[in-house]
Amino acid sequence: MVKSVDEKLLLSRAKQGDSQSFVKLYQKYYNIVYRFCMTFGNIDADTAKDILQESFIRAFRNLEKLRENQKFLSWLLTITRNRCLSYMSREDGFDKKHRAWSKERDLFTPPSELEYVETERQILAVREVIDELPDGGMKDCAQAFYVDGLSTSDIAERLEIPKSTVTTRLDRFRGRIRKRLIARLVDEEVEER
Numbered sequence: 001m002v003k004s005v006d007e008k009l010l011l012s013r014a015k016q017g018d019s020q021s022f023v024k025l026y027q028k029y030y031n032i033v034y035r036f037c038m039t040f041g042n043i044d045a046d047t048a049k050d051i052l053q054e055s056f057i058r059a060f061r062n063l064e065k066l067r068e069n070q071k072f073l074s075w076l077l078t079i080t081r082n083r084c085l086s087y088m089s090r091e092d093g094f095d096k097k098h099r100a101w102s103k104e105r106d107l108f109t110p111p112s113e114l115e116y117v118e119t120e121r122q123i124l125a126v127r128e129v130i131d132e133l134p135d136g137g138m139k140d141c142a143q144a145f146y147v148d149g150l151s152t153s154d155i156a157e158r159l160e161i162p163k164s165t166v167t168t169r170l171d172r173f174r175g176r177i178r179k180r181l182i183a184r185l186v187d188e189e190v191e192e193r
Contacts, residue, residue, distance in 0.1 A: 007028075007072060009021075010024050010028075011063070011066070011072060014060065014063055015063050022060055025072065026056055029072075029076060031149035032077075033055060033056070033076060033080055034048055034052050035145065036081075037049075039174065043087065047087060051083045051084055051087055052080070055076060055080040056076070058079050058083070059072075059076050059079050125180055126146055126177055128180075129180055130142045130143055130147070130173075133173075137169060138169045140155075140159055141155055141159070141166050141169040141173065142170065142173045144158060152166045152167055152170070
């Protein structure tokens with residue numbers, strides 16, 4: 001997969017220590033990484049911001065490890081996922097969460113050289129599920145959160161509903177995504193046999 005010219009230039013400059021390029025990459029991917037953190041387990045907004053900051057710092061310190069054909073976003077999300085897991089390992093009840101997540105993660109974790117392809121496929125699956133939902137309710141919440149990048153508070157305000165309703169709808173939507181991705185993986189495995 002080829003990076004856009006702008007991203008390639010930003011990454012090249014960032015590797016040379018250009019702080020403005022770091023800032024532009026940060027601004028470009030901030031919302032995506034933040035939403036990823038917020039949907040990962042029971043991580044609150046403040047912790048998500050801390051994890052996000054730490055993930056960007058680690059990425060920028062190790063930018064030379066990014067392969068030429070690897071997408072920066074996929075690489076950054078891998079770092080973020082590891083930071084989320086580290087955070088969860090320090091939380092009460094981690095063993096139960098980790099066992100459940102590990103089983104699911106094993107289904108979704110592709111070989112490292114194909115991670116960016118899998119991330120793109122998962123994003124496409126999320127958008128397909130959103131498109132298939134009936135208008136209103138869950139679709140409005142999922143669209144606002146995953147596509148528009150709004151927080152649950154902003155969605156509640158926009159739709160004039162309680163924040164708890166937004167959270168419940170997003171939880172139900174995540175359940176649909178999991179089922180969809182698991183079904184897709186099972187179908188692919190059957191086709192390969």
